Amino acid sequence: MRFSNLHTHTTFSDGVGTVRENIESAIAKNMLSLGFSDHSFTACDTSYCMKLEDYEKYCAEVKTLAAEYKEKLPVFLGIEKDYYSEIEAGMFDYVIASVHYIVKNGVCYPVDHTRAHQEACMNDLFGGNVLDMAKCYYGMVAEHAAVCKPDVIGHFDVLNKFSFMPEKDEKYMYVAEDAFRETFKHCKRFEVNTGGISRGWRKEPYPSFGLLTLLRDLGGEAVINSDSHHPDNLDFYFNESAELLRCAGFETFSVFNGKGFDKIKL
Numbered sequence: 001m002r003f004s005n006l007h008t009h010t011t012f013s014d015g016v017g018t019v020r021e022n023i024e025s026a027i028a029k030n031m032l033s034l035g036f037s038d039h040s041f042t043a044c045d046t047s048y049c050m051k052l053e054d055y056e057k058y059c060a061e062v063k064t065l066a067a068e069y070k071e072k073l074p075v076f077l078g079i080e081k082d083y084y085s086e087i088e089a090g091m092f093d094y095v096i097a098s099v100h101y102i103v104k105n106g107v108c109y110p111v112d113h114t115r116a117h118q119e120a121c122m123n124d125l126f127g128g129n130v131l132d133m134a135k136c137y138y139g140m141v142a143e144h145a146a147v148c149k150p151d152v153i154g155h156f157d158v159l160n161k162f163s164f165m166p167e168k169d170e171k172y173m174y175v176a177e178d179a180f181r182e183t184f185k186h187c188k189r190f191e192v193n194t195g196g197i198s199r200g201w202r203k204e205p206y207p208s209f210g211l212l213t214l215l216r217d218l219g220g221e222a223v224i225n226s227d228s229h230h231p232d233n234l235d236f237y238f239n240e241s242a243e244l245l246r247c248a249g250f251e252t253f254s255v256f257n258g259k260g261f262d263k264i265k266l
């Protein structure tokens, strides 16, 4: 089975490969197409995102190389838009919407950096109540979808990255599912993100299997993405993710074609 990846980071943000190196890798892997989605600029933390002054260079480089490689591989220009970023969506072929921070009282708490950051966020902002933190995060994901109207929802439950959330707890799952339904009202396409597995944090992609079955029940679409930060990982765990989607009852997954999404049989 051939795949595409829409969630690719390069040296324009916190990836290690250049745009060209990623294209070459996608061709070597016989992929259908490749989309770039470097991190949008976040003023609250500039350590891993794209610099504001680099947007134009990023767009120009992806477009130039897309033209150069057009006979070999369709290449698309996207962005991973954070909740706290302003972007001109019209600059990009597609937008992935993600939440990476909770900012309160001028303090920026990353939700997917380390377990210690999550713990500090829970203690400082939510009096140690993990469910209140989950409600806040998932509420932001739904709000981001409503405002941004993205093409794809990025790593919906990345809050589970460090096994800090009580994933087996009914109350937690209710919060996550409720927000999932709310998010779905604004965007029916969610990524199956394998980035947590390639980096050794998780054994299953985001979102969890229960949420994938909910996505199927709601009639939504799944896009298989690697959230790759290295050219070798562009299609990491894709065959397994396709199998997971089949197990969840999906018959197709969605692949971007430059204008919209095609459904490919699993």
Ligand SMILES: [Zn+2]
Pocket (backbone or CB within 6 Å): 080, 098, 100, 154, 155
């Ligand atoms: Zn992300």
Ligand SMILES: [Zn+2]
Pocket (backbone or CB within 6 Å): 007, 009, 080, 227
């Ligand atoms: Zn990403």
